[in-house]
């Protein structure tokens with residue numbers, strides 16, 4: 001059942017619920033005051049509602065959502081919504097941190113492998129530079145979160161590279 005509200009040309013508002021047939025009114029409706037035919041208006045209302053149901057909008061960003069509801073919601077609801085957003089951001093941050101730890105582990109492993117095989121210094125430097133170049137190539141095609149992660153990886157590699165160049169043996173990635 002779909003609720004339909006009609007604002008008749010005579011000024012009367014009337015509302016009813018209807019089970020549409022093929023997206024339209026199954027019977028004619030008339031204004032209870034002036035008896036004007038409201039079927040066409042009702043069909044327009046139904047078309048609008050049904051279109052909204054079959055073509056849901058893409059999920060809005062949290063900021064769009066907040067801006068949209070801020071004017072229409074009670075303050076305590078806005079606060080609850082902001083809490084939910086903060087929690088969502090905290091969850092994303094946790095994912096990023098997990099990603100950072102994985103990145104640090106990957107780089108530590110790269111450094112360990114290079115050192116374990118007594119790779120000459122210039123080859124180690126080249127390996128780091130190649131990895132940096134690969135990561136920078138990836139950077140353009142990534143989502144925002146992944147870009148941050150990649151930038152961080154590149155930053156860590158550059159630190160490692162610099163440390164090797166200046167003669168430091170080991171850099172703690174953590």
Ligand SMILES: [Zn+2]
Nearest residue numbers: 008010031034
């Ligand atoms: Zn009327």
